[in-house]
Amino acid sequence: MAKVGTVILKPTENSVTKGKAIKVQSVLIHPQKTGREKKDGKPVKAHHVTDIDIKFDGKSITTVKATAALSENPYIAFYVRPDKTGKISIEWKDNQGGSFKNKNDLEIKVS
Amino acid sequence: METEKQIDRRKFIQSASLLAVAVPVTFSLANCKPKSASEPKKDDKAKAPDKKAETTQTKSEPEQSDAPEKDVPAKGDAKKVIDEFVGKNPVSRTKVKLIAPKIAENGAIVPVTAEVDSPMSKDNMIKEMIIVIDKNPVPLVAKINFTPESGKAYFSARMRMGQTTQVRAYAKSHDNKIFYANKSVKVTIGGCG
Numbered sequence: 001m002a003k004v005g006t007v008i009l010k011p012t013e014n015s016v017t018k019g020k021a022i023k024v025q026s027v028l029i030h031p032q033k034t035g036r037e038k039k040d041g042k043p044v045k046a047h048h049v050t051d052i053d054i055k056f057d058g059k060s061i062t063t064v065k066a067t068a069a070l071s072e073n074p075y076i077a078f079y080v081r082p083d084k085t086g087k088i089s090i091e092w093k094d095n096q097g098g099s100f101k102n103k104n105d106l107e108i109k110v111s
Numbered sequence: 112m113e114t115e116k117q118i119d120r121r122k123f124i125q126s127a128s129l130l131a132v133a134v135p136v137t138f139s140l141a142n143c144k145p146k147s148a149s150e151p152k153k154d155d156k157a158k159a160p161d162k163k164a165e166t167t168q169t170k171s172e173p174e175q176s177d178a179p180e181k182d183v184p185a186k187g188d189a190k191k192v193i194d195e196f197v198g199k200n201p202v203s204r205t206k207v208k209l210i211a212p213k214i215a216e217n218g219a220i221v222p223v224t225a226e227v228d229s230p231m232s233k234d235n236m237i238k239e240m241i242i243v244i245d246k247n248p249v250p251l252v253a254k255i256n257f258t259p260e261s262g263k264a265y266f267s268a269r270m271r272m273g274q275t276t277q278v279r280a281y282a283k284s285h286d287n288k289i290f291y292a293n294k295s296v297k298v299t300i301g302g303c304g
Contacts, residue, residue, distance in 0.1 A: 021262025061260045069252040071269040081262025
């Protein structure tokens with residue numbers, strides 16, 4: 001099991017012709033506790049993702065406000081249509097102040 | 112709902128087995144026995160209800176798959192969330208394509224995909240989208256903000272569902288038009304802890 005906070009970011013293609021969108025997938029290793037679960041009679045504290053920020057060359061492209069209704073180890077997929085070659089990154093934030101980024105920004109070549 | 116469907120299945124299986132028994136019997140009767148006044152009539156009677164059963168089955172299956180989703184009005188918290196997003200803007204049930212399973216065995220991981228047909232140019236784009244699951248304790252799953260660089264108004268995620276209910280996707284265009292789609296998902300094991 002990967003460590004909590006590990007971010008996986010994977011574009012389906014590394015290069016794209018200008019004007020076309022490519023699909024990108026991302027997974028965060030995270031417990032996603034709803035706050036309704038009980039363990040030994042005590043409620044488990046809510047711990048879930050609240051914000052997802054998808055950036056291209058440092059500029060926000062798509063932002064998501066999420067709730068605990070995303071499943072454990074949340075997986076998301078989205079599209080990106082870059083104008084020029086650049087690096088894609090993703091940042092996940094949770095309600096306990098955690099912030100998780102992908103380690104290596106991935107370059108997408110535009111031709 | 113489940114028990115009714117199970118009963119339906121039983122009926123279906125029973126009728127199917129009857130059919131399986133009846134058809135060869137009738138054929139064999141027709142083939143082997145010489146023509147007599149009474150027997151073929153009986154056979155016809157036996158055949159007739161089976162045929163009806165067949166036709167009803169073949170009719171009902173395409174209805175389930177092809178029929179557009181019924182628009183079930185939202186209640187309670189889900190309605191509040193939706194009303195807040197929609198406001199007084201016009202709503203149309205077009206452009207949004209919502210993909211979700213009909214039956215989700217595990218409510219903790221239900222794959223849901225929402226896609227809006229839009230060129231995503233600066234003058235014509237989807238700027239926001241929400242995904243709502245009606246009977247969840249927190250109905251709003253995600254609110255997504257798009258920019259033209261997004262390329263496609265598309266979002267896919269694995270979601271939690273507490274019980275059988277409606278999944279809805281509302282998209283707002285740059286000129287505040289609302290596009291909407293819904294789908295009912297049957298959950299066998301809830302996933303809300």
